[in-house]
Amino acid sequence: MNIVKDYQNWRKYRRTVNQLRSLPDSLLSDIGVNRHSINDFARQVSDN
Secondary structure, three states: OOHHHHHHHHHHHHHHHHHHHOOOHHHHHHOOOOHHHHHHHHHHHHOO
């Protein structure tokens, strides 16, 4: 368990969630994400 890496992943997750939530539904649809799957999508992105 690496606390620094975990914190960096969490920050990346939060940044991604905030950015996606600010997009209109039409843009989310264009990238294949809906409002209900933002958290799951952000989690996948932050784990990479």
